[in-house]
Each structure stands twice: as structure tokens, then as C-alpha cells.
Amino acid sequence: MRASRGWIGRQAVVPHIDGVAESGPKPRSKHRGETTMDHYAGIDVSLECSSVCVVDANGKIVREAKVASEAEALIGWFRSLGFELARIGLEAGPLSQWLYAAMKKAGLAVELLKTRHASDAFKAMPVKSDRNDARNIAQLIRLGWFRPVHCKSMSAQETRAMLTARKLIQAKLQDFENSLRGILRGFGLKVGKTTKRSFAARIGELVAGHPALETIAAATLAIHAVLLREFNGFEKRVRAMSLLDAKARLLMSMPAVGPIISLTYASAIDDPARFTSSKRAGPLFGLTPKKYQSGETDYSGRISKNGDASVREALYEAAHIILTKPIKGCAQLKSWAMRIAKRAGMSKAKVALARKLAVIMLRMLKDNVPFKATAMAA
Numbered sequence: 272m273r274a275s276r277g278w279i280g281r282q283a284v285v286p287h288i289d290g291v292a293e294s295g296p297k298p299r300s301k302h303r304g305e306t307t308m309d310h311y312a313g314i315d316v317s318l319e320c321s322s323v324c325v326v327d328a329n330g331k332i333v334r335e336a337k338v339a340s341e342a343e344a345l346i347g348w349f350r351s352l353g354f355e356l357a358r359i360g361l362e363a364g365p366l367s368q369w370l371y372a373a374m375k376k377a378g379l380a381v382e383l384l385k386t387r388h389a390s391d392a393f394k395a396m397p398v399k400s401d402r403n404d405a406r407n408i409a410q411l412i413r414l415g416w417f418r419p420v421h422c423k424s425m426s427a428q429e430t431r432a433m434l435t436a437r438k439l440i441q442a443k444l445q446d447f448e449n450s451l452r453g454i455l456r457g458f459g460l461k462v463g464k465t466t467k468r469s470f471a472a473r474i475g476e477l478v479a480g481h482p483a484l485e486t487i488a489a490a491t492l493a494i495h496a497v498l499l500r501e502f503n504g505f506e507k508r509v510r511a512m513s514l515l516d517a518k519a520r521l522l523m524s525m526p527a528v529g530p531i532i533s534l535t536y537a538s539a540i541d542d543p544a545r546f547t548s549s550k551r552a553g554p555l556f557g558l559t560p561k562k563y564q565s566g567e568t569d570y571s572g573r574i575s576k577n578g579d580a581s582v583r584e585a586l587y588e589a590a591h592i593i594l595t596k597p598i599k600g601c602a603q604l605k606s607w608a609m610r611i612a613k614r615a616g617m618s619k620a621k622v623a624l625a626r627k628l629a630v631i632m633l634r635m636l637k638d639n640v641p642f643k644a645t646a647m648a649a
Contacts, residue, residue, distance in 0.1 A: 310354055313408025314361040315401045316370065322405035323348065325356070326413055335402065340366060342373030349379060358382060360412035362389050363420045372424050383420040384408065387577065423541045430538040432511065434531070434581070435504040444498045451491050456607060458484065469498055509534065518543075522632055522643035526601040527592040532585040536632055539582045543636035552629035556582045558622060574622060583625070590624035600644045604628075 287288065310333060315322040317340060325334040338348050349356060357376065360382040361367050367383060374381045393399070393407055409415045424433070446470035448470060452462045460477040462470075471492050478484040513519040513530035518540075520534035539556075546552070553559045563570055576583070593601050594608055594617070612620035635642060 306621070309357040310352075311325065311413040312356050313405045313410070313412055314345070314359065314370075315404035315408060316361055316364055316366050317401060318366070321345065322401040324405040324409040324497055325352065326406075326409045328413070330410060330413060332406065332409075334392070335405070340370070342370055342377075345370065346374060346377045346379065347576065349350060349374075356380060358412050360384050360408050360417065362386050362408065368422050368428065372425075375422075380418070381579070383422055384411065385418045385420050388418050419544055421541065427538040427541040430516075430534055433505070433512065434511065435533055435540070437502070438581075440498055440502045440505060444495065444502055447491060447495045447498065451495075454487060455484065460484075460500070471495065478626070506507060518636055521635055521639065521641060525589075525628070525632065525635070526598045526604075526627075526642070527596075528632075529588040532589050534581055535585040536629075537636070539579050540633060540636060543633060544635065546633060549630050549634040552633040553626040554578075556586065556629055558583060558626040558629060582629075586628050587621060588626035589628055590621045594621060594623060603644060616649040 309328045310325055311328075312323060312325045319340060320337045323334075323338050323345070324332060327333050334352065336427045338344050349359070357380065359379055361370065361381070361385050371381055371383050379390045389411065393404060395476065396403055443598065444467075451474060455474070458481070458545065462473055462477065465473050474488050474492060478488045508532045511524065513534050513614060516534065516537060517532040518537040519530065520555055520590060522528050522536060523530070528536075540552075541548075553577070555578050557575045559574060559582075561572040561575050563572065579648045590608070592598060593605055594612075598605075604627070606629070608620045608624040611623050615623075631642070
């Protein structure tokens with residue numbers, strides 16, 4: 272079999288362990304007095320199988336394989352290599368946090384890579400494949416050209432899962448209401464303003480005497496009732512979670528921050544001690560402007576929108592409430608944002624206030640102190 276470019280030695284694909292197809296030169300037996308060389312591995316995680324590449328300190332490929340995307344399979348494959356790995360890297364993703372936690376627990380030196388940085392490094396490659404991605408990750412790990420990502424704790428992941436499920440049901444509930452409104456509008460029937468509880472009764476009034484519309488409304492409202500019941504259940508669970516979570520309770524001492532916003536922010540931060548400065552909260556959630564400077568050109572663009580969009584949305588919502596509603600305890604924050612609104616507009620003022628809230632809330636978590644309006648002078 273002809274060796275492909277970048278490989279060393281004679282290549283062969285051989286069965287190794289269950290769920291693994293392996294390629295690469297057979298490992299040499301180590302002689303007495305021989306110095307060991309550091310090895311680095313990159314994993315491109317897919318749903319069923321992950322591509323794995325191992326390189327030595329010089330960047331030469333030592334081993335490649337397709338391994339089942341299961342923690343036990345990956346751990347078993349790495350332990351079967353016959354040598355220690357200095358570092359293992361994988362991109363942050365849906366399966367990555369679970370695999371990372373399991374491999375870390377097994378004693379492997381594993382790192383989560385920031386997806387944006389890894390994808391930027393891959394753009395120079397003319398051929399996009401899982402094998403090439405694994406090779407690139409291995410080289411990034413070897414050279415140290417990566418930014419590690421924090422792997423959230425299990426409690427933070429559970430909180431995010433609960434908030435995601437709540438948001439999904441809320442979106443589907445709104446979709447059903449909007450779709451039914453659109454159907455009736457085609458027949459000249461206007462639903463008008465309703466609440467979640469009065470929506471079904473209003474639809475029943477409008478479709479009375481229209482057999483076809485009654486059939487449509489009956490089926491749609493039956494699903495609407497189930498979604499509404501489950502959404503109300505999620506609301507109760509989320510509120511109970513916010514009262515039991517010490518960090519969420521602390522954040523709710525700030526005006527305009529309720530259970531949803533506090534849990535969203537607290538679960539995203541997870542461990543406040545990992546931040547050396549509270550000012551890192553702005554760039555973390557993409558609330559700082561992009562910067563471009565080259566020669567005589569120097570300008571700042573729109574916000575980067577990096578990081579967690581749900582946190583950015585929650586902070587913007589809190590800023591909107593502070594600026595548009597009479598909220599006690601935030602007069603200094605509001606006056607600071609209104610000065611920005613006069614010269615740059617209300618939209619930019621809300622973004623600036625959202626960024627300031629992110630910094631303040633992180634400082635509250637780091638110092639473990641509630642919000643103090645007197646300490647918020649601009």
C-alpha cells in the first residue's frame with residue numbers, strides 16, 4: 272500500500288480493538304538508555320466515529336485511527352499505544368465536554384480547544400476531512416497554538432439543559448399561536464390581544480360555526496394546551512432552581528435580574544475564580560467592539576458577538592428593562608447609560624449597559640457580595 276504524504280514508514284489499516292480502524296507504523300520497542308519523545312494527539316469528534324491522530328515532537332505522524340465516539344473506546348485506544356501522551360486536544364462541541372470529563376477522570380492530559388481558533392487555523396487547508404482536522408488539531412496541540420476552553424461542571428450543564436428545554440417549549444408555544452392567528456386571518460378573523468390563558472377561549476369564539484376551522488382549532492389547541500402546561504411546569508422548576516442556587520440568589524440582588532437571567536449568567540460563568548479580572552466578561556460574551564488596525568487605518572467595528580448568545584441576550588434584556596422601566600436601585604446605571612444614548616443612540620446604550628452589567632455581575636460572583644447601588648458610580 273502506497274504511503275500518503277506526511278506519513279512515515281509503511282502504512283497499513285489493521286484491526287486494533289473493538290470499534291477501531293487503525294493506521295500508521297508499528298511502534299518500535301524501546302531500548303535501554305533510549306530517551307523518550309513527547310507525543311501529542313488530536314481528536315476530531317463526530318457523532319459515531321472520531322478521527323484520531325498522534326504526532327511526535329517533530330510533527331511526524333505516528334499513529335492514526337478511527338475510534339468509536341465513546342469515552343471507553345477512546346481511553347482504551349490511548350492506553351494501548353504503549354507510550355504516554357504529553358497532551359490530547361479536541362474541539363469544544365456537543366460531545367466534547369462529556370468525552371473531556373471522562374478522559375480527564377481517567378488521568379489523560381486532555382485539553383478543550385476553542386472552536387473559533389481551530390476553525391481559523393483550518394481555513395488554509397485545501398481539503399476538508401475528519402482525518403485532516405485530526406491532524407491539524409494534533410499539530411496545534413504540539414505547537415501550543417491554541418486557547419483552552421473551560422469545561423463546565425455537571426451542575427452548570429444541567430442548568431443550561433433546563434433553560435434550553437424551557438426556551439424550546441416557549442418558542443414552540445409561540446409558533447403555534449402565531450400560526451393559528453395566521454390561519455384565521457385568511458378568513459377575516461382577527462384574534463387581537465390575548466394572554467396565554469385567554470388564547471384558547473378567544474379562538475373558540477372566532478371559529479364557532481365554521482366546521483373546517485373548528486377541526487383545525489381543536490387539533491391545534493390540544494397541542495397548545497399540552498405545551499402551555501409543560502411550559503408552566505418548567506417556569507416553576509426554574510424559579511425553584513434559582514432559589515436553591517447560591518450564585519443565582521446573589522445575582523438576583525441586582526435590579527432587573529430575575530431567575531432566568533441569573534441562572535443563565537451563573538451557569539455560563541460556572542467558576543468565577545477562573546477569571547483574573549471581571550472585565551473579561553465583556554469580551555467573553557461578545558459585547559466588545561471588533562478592532563481593525565493596519566498602517567494608517569484604525570477603526571472599531573460592531574460588537575464581536577463571540578461566546579454564548581443566550582447570555583448576551585439575557586444581559587441585553589436586563590439592560591432594556593433598566594432603561595425603559597421604573598426600576599428602583601439602578602438610578603446611577605440608568606443615568607450612565609442615558610448619557611451614552613444621547614450621543615450614540617439607545618441601541619448602543621443598551622449594549623454598553625449590558626456589557627457593564629456583565630462586568631458587575633462577575634465581580635459580585637468573585638467577591639461573593641450582593642449588588643450595592645452606591646458602589647456603581649460611573
